[in-house]
Amino acid sequence: MEAPSIHEANKHKKLGGRTMEIVRIGVTQPYDVLIGRGLLKEADKHLYPFVADKKVLIMTDDTIMKHGYLNQISEKLKTTAGAIHTISFQPGEEQKSMENVTRLVGHLADLNFSRQDVIIALGGGVIGDLAGFVASIYLRGIDFIQIPTTLLAAIDSSVGGKTAVDLPQGKNLVGAFYHPRLVLCDVDSFQTLEPHIFEDGCSELIKYGMIMNPRLLSELMDRTTPLQATDEELVEIVKECVEMKRKVVLEDEYDHGLRQLLNYGHTLGHAFEQCSQYQISHGRAVALGMSVFLQMADKINQLDDHYREQFDALLHQYHLLAEKYDYTAEELSKAMINDKKRRNSTITIVLPIAFGKCDLFQYPIDEFLSWFNEEWQKYEVYS
Ligand SMILES: NC(=O)c1ccc[n+]([C@@H]2O[C@H](COP(=O)([O-])OP(=O)(O)OC[C@H]3O[C@@H](n4cnc5c(N)ncnc54)[C@H](O)[C@@H]3O)[C@@H](O)[C@H]2O)c1
Ligand SMILES: [Zn+2]
Structure with a gap:
């Protein structure tokens, strides 16, 4: 299916279209990608079905935390979630390591996280890949939610279920195919990107x-x-990319053919x-x-x-x-x-x-x- 043109879609929006776009990824356990402006301000509303009365671990990095996104999400969820825990890493690819995986699964066990509980990845592709992999292996898999805060994570890494960490021998050599339960993408968060x-x-x-x-x-x-990062069209652009990714992932979820084009x-x-x-x-x-x-x-x-x-x-x-x-x-x-x-x-x-x-x-x-x-x-x- 041909995705709509950026300009066509934008015209539509100016005519009073919706402010939040929803792309449904119809894999075995389907999930929605919500794309819009101001979505973090209403994170409680969007995340409610996935976090209500559950223990939540929000993973992020120090730069994202400095910009206030971690506080914002924690505040929003504090009356909904059963308990909120947070952990922040230094920014950088080196965080995608087996050492961090070991540390995180131990941390989840110390916090008595059960299969009912949930991890939120608040950040770019590094946090998303690390959190997603940990979610895929802890207790053989617990729920996780992606809140991408970089353009790259929004259009690529948060959707499609590839999670991984690096080894000294190479990048992304340990990982799993494991989809999030929801992706919440607020394009306003791109405004603080360098x-x-x-x-x-x-x-x-x-x-x-x-x-x-x-x-x-x-x-x-x-x-x-x-x-x-401030362009109005970003919602449409992210949506268009997520739709392309959806198409590829639905045809080849496990990367045996068409999906390899994304490489x-x-x-x-x-x-x-x-x-x-x-x-x-x-x-x-x-x-x-x-x-x-x-x-x-x-x-x-x-x-x-x-x-x-x-x-x-x-x-x-x-x-x-x-x-x-x-x-x-x-x-x-x-x-x-x-x-x-x-x-x-x-x-x-x-x-x-x-x-x-x-x-x-x-x-x-x-x-x-x-x-x-x-x-x-x-x-x-x-x-
Ligand atoms: N799983 C997949 O399908 C997939 C696809 C593409 C890329 N990736 C992976 O994604 C990673 C790259 O992702 P990335 O480019 O998002 O890098 P990143 O996660 O390191 O983020 C880049 C920098 O932006 C900062 N940052 C994030 N959000 C911010 C915000 N809103 N405001 C200010 N600063 C912010 C971070 O602190 C970090 O310093 C790589 O590890 C790559 O392998 C995975
Ligand atoms: Zn890439």
Whole structure:
């Protein structure tokens, strides 16, 4: 199903449409994604069916806490929930660790959390991935709710049920498919994001455009100013992405086929993240991965010469391709073949076949690595 255009949908809203959009994710245990403005102010109303009289552990990070979101949610739920506990981590990818998983399940046991109780992930993709994984294994699974506070988490990580933590050997190597019971996305919370964090989310937005939505890609390119955290259209944009994700997840919940399209830029992106010890953000790593793989695709899919220039110009608008990182093809290759896309002696990669359309390709690992090596030597960032 083709998602509605940003502009069309916005017109609708101005004509007096709803202020809260609801996307239902119809997996075995279906759940709603609520997207709107001012939703945190009425969190009690939306969360009531999931938290009433239950013990609640709200997980967040220190930056989110400093912005007052943790207090706001705790205050709202204090008369509804049976008991509220909170835990905050330092921000950063390094929190997605087995050490934190062990610490958190122990904490839940100390608090006597039962199968009836619930975890709330209040934050970006890091908190969402960690909280979701802990929820999936504690007592063989307890409920959890996602309250995404970054654009990236709203359009990607909070929906679809992938949860994971990292190992020293690689990113997201331990995890589970485990869906939340509800996703509550208040786009007003993006207003406190640092611009570079908002831009990281735009990388996944551009990814959606490139893999399956040429119209979204052109709309992003045609904008007179880059999308901002304060833009009115954000509700519609988040909804459009969540609908695309829903479509992909419903067709391939366990990532055996179509869902792998969402990994465009990620095989190499994860390698950049790992080689930099997670100093390169996920959004920027993925942007660079998309750009390099577009160059690789040029060769085999014979794309129009202008595609890469146009695509890189869009990535530049969001400051996503600021520098060329100094990693050798060897270091990156080693990290890439540890990635989950490896299947025995072959690797599945996502490559564009047109501007706004990608497909999956399977290559013998040796062939892929020698091809990557060649392209990485030639890779240059257009500025
Ligand atoms: N599970 C999935 O399907 C999936 C999909 C995509 C990405 N991911 C994962 O998501 C992670 C990246 O997520 P992210 O980019 O949201 O990173 P993040 O969770 O580290 O958040 C980025 C920064 O923004 C700050 N922040 C969050 N909300 C804020 C707010 N409202 N105001 C001010 N600051 C705020 C955080 O403190 C943090 O410093 C990666 O670990 C990636 O692997 C998972
Ligand atoms: Zn991603």
